Amino acid sequence: MKALLRAIDRRYYVVAPAERLAALRILVGGFAVVLLLVSAPKFWALASFSAAELAPVGPLFWLEAPLAPGVVYGAFVACVLGGIAFTLGVGYGVVAPIFAALLLLLTTYRSSFGMKFHTENLLVLHVLLLAAAPAADAWRWRGGDAARATAAPAPHGRYGWALCAMSVVTVITYVLAGIAKIRNGGWEWVNGDLLRAQIAYDNVRKIELGSLHSPLGAAVVRVAWLFPILGWLTMAVELLAPVALLGRRWASGWALLAWGFHAGVLAVMMIGFPYPLTFIAYASLFRAERLGDVRPVRRLVSWLFGGSRSSAASARSSTTAGVDVDTAVTTAGATAEPPRVPSPKEELAERED
Amino acid sequence: MSRPRAYFFGLTIIAAVAYPVTFAPGEDSFPLSSYPMFSYRRERPTIYFARAIGADGEERRVPPELVGSSEVMQAAVTVRRAIQGGKKRMRELCRAIAGRAEADAGLRGARIELVSAEIDPVAYFVEGPEPVSLRRHHRCRVREGGR
Numbered sequence: 001m002k003a004l005l006r007a008i009d010r011r012y013y014v015v016a017p018a019e020r021l022a023a024l025r026i027l028v029g030g031f032a033v034v035l036l037l038v039s040a041p042k043f044w045a046l047a048s049f050s051a052a053e054l055a056p057v058g059p060l061f062w063l064e065a066p067l068a069p070g071v072v073y074g075a076f077v078a079c080v081l082g083g084i085a086f087t088l089g090v091g092y093g094v095v096a097p098i099f100a101a102l103l104l105l106l107t108t109y110r111s112s113f114g115m116k117f118h119t120e121n122l123l124v125l126h127v128l129l130l131a132a133a134p135a136a137d138a139w140r141w142r143g144g145d146a147a148r149a150t151a152a153p154a155p156h157g158r159y160g161w162a163l164c165a166m167s168v169v170t171v172i173t174y175v176l177a178g179i180a181k182i183r184n185g186g187w188e189w190v191n192g193d194l195l196r197a198q199i200a201y202d203n204v205r206k207i208e209l210g211s212l213h214s215p216l217g218a219a220v221v222r223v224a225w226l227f228p229i230l231g232w233l234t235m236a237v238e239l240l241a242p243v244a245l246l247g248r249r250w251a252s253g254w255a256l257l258a259w260g261f262h263a264g265v266l267a268v269m270m271i272g273f274p275y276p277l278t279f280i281a282y283a284s285l286f287r288a289e290r291l292g293d294v295r296p297v298r299r300l301v302s303w304l305f306g307g308s309r310s311s312a313a314s315a316r317s318s319t320t321a322g323v324d325v326d327t328a329v330t331t332a333g334a335t336a337e338p339p340r341v342p343s344p345k346e347e348l349a350e351r352e353d
Numbered sequence: 354m355s356r357p358r359a360y361f362f363g364l365t366i367i368a369a370v371a372y373p374v375t376f377a378p379g380e381d382s383f384p385l386s387s388y389p390m391f392s393y394r395r396e397r398p399t400i401y402f403a404r405a406i407g408a409d410g411e412e413r414r415v416p417p418e419l420v421g422s423s424e425v426m427q428a429a430v431t432v433r434r435a436i437q438g439g440k441k442r443m444r445e446l447c448r449a450i451a452g453r454a455e456a457d458a459g460l461r462g463a464r465i466e467l468v469s470a471e472i473d474p475v476a477y478f479v480e481g482p483e484p485v486s487l488r489r490h491h492r493c494r495v496r497e498g499g500r
Binding site for chain 1: 355356359360362363364366367370371373374378379381382383384385386387388389390391392393394395396398400402413414415416417421422423424425426427428429430431434438442470472474475477478479482
């Protein structure tokens with residue numbers, strides 16, 4: 001039993017570099033800010049919905065009347081500003097929980113008028129997890145004062161658990177979608193008839209409601225033999241999602257398939273899931289800090305965060321049993337103090353916290 | 354964050370995300386969801402929408418923005434709820450749509466209709482776009498003069 005718990009602990013409280021968690025903070029936070037700004041008119045329009053249209057869900061289940069317009073506008077502006085600070089890592093201990101709560105509030109409110117926006121669930125859950133983790137210990141904006149930048153702390157489990165939790169949450173959402181298809185549509189879902197009817201229905205609905213539909217989807221509906229293949233593929237992506245947790249090769253294969261699934265949905269139904277389509281939804285499965293090795297990103301990181309990056313340009317040495325050990329190199333290229341992997345004594349102290 | 358807190362917070366979120374597996378069919382929420390979209394059998398679904406019939410008898414779909422939302426699904430739900438809510442709700446929505454439509458020169462003088470149509474989605478594309486059945490629930494007119 002102890003061995004099992006230790007194995008789980010190694011997987012969950014996995015030692016990871018602070019830059020990896022910081023990279024996730026920047027990617028997810030940046031995505032949230034862009035999404036908020038692009039969807040600003042839609043969030044702004046929430047202020048004009050009537051009480052008759054209100055159908056509160058989730059954490060807003062108690063709401064009996066629409067929020068005052070000033071509250072909606074204020075929450076939106078605060079959320080955008082909070083998102084920018086979250087992304088930059090400024091005042092993270094205070095800002096991150098506030099931003100996460102505001103994002104949860106706004107997106108829940110948006111889903112409280114008859115339509116649930118399934119495109120936003122995973123983003124909100126990831127932000128909640130990041131907000132609880134020390135995601136600004138590296139790559140934090142220091143007001144443009146590079147002299148104040150310090151070397152990133154050593155890799156530690158405190159930087160790994162949120163990444164693991166984000167990956168598990170991602171996987172669960174896909175499995176749930178697969179289970180819902182089996183429960184609501186039966187195994188007939190995989191023979192393709194239901195999928196064909198879904199694509200047809202979605203496009204008819206858009207045509208009849210005066211919205212944009214997919215001409216490709218309308219054409220594909222006429223090709224009946226294609227749907228059993230697509231049905232099986234969809235079920236495989238969703239129900240076999242846990243394979244992504246087996247290792248990075250599995251994660252790569254699954255994430256590419258899942259991305260293809262969303263690209264297909266966009267092509268034939270004109271329904272865009274931007275979070276997975278940008279691949280940011282799957283970033284926790286990978287060494288996201290390596291994006292910092294790409295020259296334009298490296299320059300941007302260096303400009304924004306000064307010398308606080310240490311392993312973006314690092315030489316990675318090994319990955320053993322889920323424990324990544326990175327050798328840090330400073331921005332200028334000189335080797336810095338190698339990051340410390342916590343000793344068993346330190347780990348024990350951590351456990352007793 | 355200490356290890357016990359990391360376990361508590363992370364596992365709580367993970368358990369919460371998995372919880373919707375216990376939802377009854379049709380039940381959904383946010384941000385916790387059973388992701389039921391695309392999962393239902395749709396033999397002959399009924400869709401609810403608003404349409405405009407011009408003075409020349411030409412039929413036009415009323416875009417979601419005129420119904421009150423730029424989101425197509427939200428607009429459809431608004432129309433459905435009005436139809437299911439009875440005459441008063443239908444009258445209110447129809448008037449609201451007609452009021453917004455006044456800004457559109459092409460819709461001035463048109464008749465706005467709140468409609469439900471039973472459709473066979475696959476047959477719609479394979480055989481032709483005729484609904485299986487169609488029902489007009491309420492109608493009102495867009496003022497000629499405009500704003």
